[in-house]
Amino acid sequence: MSNRTFLTWFAVGHLANDWPIAALWLIVPAAGLAMELSPAEVGLLFTIFSIGGALAYLPAGILSDHVSNRGRLLVATFWWVGIGYALAAMAQGFWSLALLLAVAGMGNAAWHPIATGVLTRDSRDRRAHALGIHAIGGSLAEVLAPLSVGFLLAYVDWRGVLVISVGPTVAVGICFIWIARAVPLVERTTMSRQAMLDLLHSWRQGSGLRIVAMICFYNMALIALLSMIPLYLASAHELSASTIGIIFSALLVIGALAQPWVGRISDIAGRQPVLVIGNLTAALASAVLVLEPSFWGMIATMAVAVASMDAIRAAMLAAAVDHTDSYEGTTLGLAFVLMDGIGAIGAVLAGLAAGLSWQHMFGLAASFSLVAAALALLTTFRATTNDSTAGAATMQDGDR
Numbered sequence: 001m002s003n004r005t006f007l008t009w010f011a012v013g014h015l016a017n018d019w020p021i022a023a024l025w026l027i028v029p030a031a032g033l034a035m036e037l038s039p040a041e042v043g044l045l046f047t048i049f050s051i052g053g054a055l056a057y058l059p060a061g062i063l064s065d066h067v068s069n070r071g072r073l074l075v076a077t078f079w080w081v082g083i084g085y086a087l088a089a090m091a092q093g094f095w096s097l098a099l100l101l102a103v104a105g106m107g108n109a110a111w112h113p114i115a116t117g118v119l120t121r122d123s124r125d126r127r128a129h130a131l132g133i134h135a136i137g138g139s140l141a142e143v144l145a146p147l148s149v150g151f152l153l154a155y156v157d158w159r160g161v162l163v164i165s166v167g168p169t170v171a172v173g174i175c176f177i178w179i180a181r182a183v184p185l186v187e188r189t190t191m192s193r194q195a196m197l198d199l200l201h202s203w204r205q206g207s208g209l210r211i212v213a214m215i216c217f218y219n220m221a222l223i224a225l226l227s228m229i230p231l232y233l234a235s236a237h238e239l240s241a242s243t244i245g246i247i248f249s250a251l252l253v254i255g256a257l258a259q260p261w262v263g264r265i266s267d268i269a270g271r272q273p274v275l276v277i278g279n280l281t282a283a284l285a286s287a288v289l290v291l292e293p294s295f296w297g298m299i300a301t302m303a304v305a306v307a308s309m310d311a312i313r314a315a316m317l318a319a320a321v322d323h324t325d326s327y328e329g330t331t332l333g334l335a336f337v338l339m340d341g342i343g344a345i346g347a348v349l350a351g352l353a354a355g356l357s358w359q360h361m362f363g364l365a366a367s368f369s370l371v372a373a374a375l376a377l378l379t380t381f382r383a384t385t386n387d388s389t390a391g392a393a394t395m396q397d398g399d400r
Contacts, residue, residue, distance in 0.1 A: 007133045009179050014137030016172030017111045020085045022145035023165040029230045030158040043351025045098055046227045050344030052102025053109035054337045061113035061333020071180025073114050078173025080107025082166045089162040113333035120321050128318035132263030135314050139256025143249045150245015207380050214375035219343025221368035222309045224350035228361055251303050255310025266315035271381040278312035279373035286366035290359045322382045
């Protein structure tokens with residue numbers, strides 16, 4: 001299988017695995033309205049779901065670095081996602097729904113460090129580009145799934161829409177039974193206690209600590225906007241579910257298409273300028289939303305804020321892998337924990353801020369992005385390397 005075909009299938013797998021997740025951006029607010037939940041409770045649903053996923057990221061990343069046949073692990077994630085969300089559709093109350101979504105999210109979470117670990121291991125000099133191609137799948141899911149959900153909600157309740165949304169996951173999961181055979185086998189290894197301590201130490205001070213904080217604030221800003229925008233459009237502007245689906249998909253499409261291009265730029269020009277400009281642009285756009293522009297001005301400004309953050313996601317992940325340059329799956333597992341675990345607190349905080357006013361919510365998102373931009377400016381990022389043995393040396397001087 002050619003490298004291009006291999007990358008394409010991984011993007012398709014990412015799309016299918018993320019499809020139910022992306023559908024939740026509209027399904028959860030719809031469930032919240034049906035259950036008469038407050039904005040804070042809707043935000044809490046997103047946070048509990050994200051914490052569930054965060055619990056799976058690191059174990060999956062460690063597993064991918066130490067299991068020879070990673071293809072089988074990838075196949076298993078599709079079935080976990082499909083079965084998990086089908087069960088979540090049967091939930092009768094807030095806590096049963098929250099817990100079942102969290103368990104289902106673990107399967108989707110496991111895909112990410114395993115798949116991205118496979119790609120970054122064999123593309124050391126083009127990590128952000130490879131991650132950007134992979135990210136297209138997830139971003140297209142975020143564009144197409146809400147669009148389909150918006151129309152389906154006009155005819156089916158949120159439970160039925162959630163069951164329908166696992167269809168692409170199951171279909172591609174069947175295809176991956178064969179695609180998984182093309183995933184290169186790696187030597188089975190064991191991570192020593194000292195190696196894990198060295199890896200964690202590289203993140204606890206200096207540039208490593210700044211990258212950790214930057215990732216957290218970046219994703220807090222992104223999740224704050226994505227979790228509240230559908231609710232904002234429904235409550236403040238009284239738009240229909242189908243209209244919200246169209247708008248939400250349009251907000252995501254630019255960033256989705258830009259990820260490989262922006263990732264490639266960061267491979268060539270460096271991570272810092274890309275991450276500073278992306279986060280700063282999002283901060284300024286979110287700040288403009290506080291001023292309550294006209295409806296179409298608001299939509300355009302939202303598109304700028306979301307796209308500027310979505311476009312730099314691959315560069316953000318590549319910066320994390322560059323910092324250690326070893327144990328790619330484990331490193332990416334840690335990065336995803338920060339993004340979807342700690343970063344998901346942004347959904348709860350945004351919900352609480354929205355309880356005061358929507359201006360407070362947009363101001364909070366702007367503050368998160370501004371802090372992420374400042375941290376990117378203050379961080380010294382490592383250049384990519386083709387030396388597969390550079391990881392140990394990188395961790396030893398990681399705090400200078």
